[in-house]
Structures are given as C-alpha cells and as structure tokens.
Amino acid sequence: MKPIKLALFASGTGSNAESIIRYFEHKSTVEVVFVLSNKVHAPIVEKATSLGVHVVVCSNQEVEDTSYLVQLCQAHQIDYIILAGFLRKIPDTLIQTYPEKIINIHPSLLPKYGGAGMYGLKVHQAVKEAGETESGITIHYVSEHFDEGQRIAQFYTTISETDSPDEIQQKIHQLERTYFPIVVEKEINRFIQ
DSSP, X not given: OOOEEEEEEOSSSOHHHHHHHHHHTTOTTEEEEEEEESOTTXXXXXXXXXXXXXXXXXXXXXHHSXXXXXXXXXXXXXXXXXXXXXXXXXXXXXXXXSTTOEEEEESSXXXXXOSTTOOHHHHHHHXXXXXXXXXXXXXXXXXXXXXXXXXXXXXXXXXXXXXXXXXXXXXXXXXXXXXXXXXXXXXXXXXXX
16 A cells, blocks of 8 residues: 655754654654755754755745645645644645645644744743633644644643743643644544544
8 A cells, every 4th residue: 555645844943743753753654855945054954954854945936826835745646734833825726726625733733823923932922822721733734724724632721820922932842742742643544444
C-alpha cells in the first residue's frame, strides 16, 4: 500500500511541523513530502531540512495565487495538507480541491479567540485579559472562513489567575506537541479505511 502523502504548511518556528515530522518519520503508512513556508528565514526551514524533508519557500503572492498551491500539491500527489502555524489565508480553490483534507491547529478553544489576526501570543493575551480559567487547542478542518471549519478535536488545560500569557502559551504548546500528531494520524486512518 502506498503511503498517505502529507504537505505541512508553516510560517514560524515550526514546533508543530517538527513534531509531526518526527511522529511519522518511522511509520510506513505516512510520508511527509514537503514543508511549505512563506518565510525564507523561518526556523522551520532549517529544521525541516535538517530532518531530511524537502522545503518549498514561496512568496505571499504565490500563496494568494488561486492555482499555485493547487498545482504544487497535485504535482506531489498530496493527500492531506496540515497547517502547523501557517499564518496566511488558504485560497478557496485549494480548500475546494482538498475538501476535509486540510487540517489546522488553533491555540484556543474555538469559537473563542479565533479569526483573522488571532494567532500566537495575541490569543493568550486575550485569554488572560478575559480572565479565563481554561484554554486549550482546537484541531479543525479548514473552511473558507478563518477558524470556522468543522472541529475535529479540542484539548483543554486549566489557567490560573497568576499565569502570564507566556505561561499560558507554554501550556498550549505542550497540548499541541502531545495531541496534534495523534489527531492527524487518526484522521489519516479514517481516510485509509
């Protein structure tokens, strides 16, 4: 049986992309074909390269191009696209080409603290300012609207009154590293069956 082919899209440090690469590196059922980044100096570019994964760096204009990403993914016979901290809106054409095959992770319990401009520390600052007692991650399919796609899974952590946004972020990173690769594998297995 041919492995399921993944493309990972990441814009920053790439801790989630790295976790997924490491999770699947010795599993014959899944192949991480490439990591795409819209930032040439993003730490994920070097991390993926050092892990032996092909890297594609593209401009924001190429990301917005209605055909570039579709052609790229089809040329590599990609089955699933995983957004692991990718900070650009996915073109509708790509979403329509890969319905329920593009998975995103968001660092809050959607629908809270989602939407355009809500990413990274901005989310955790908003959680802190609102006095929330819990936060977490949401793994969901990508739709035409930021953070509104069908939810696949959510995982929670408690927030204390004294937690800073940075401390909240660390708790969220722990959830991401623990659960994101497992949920991706579960969704892929659903595809195989």
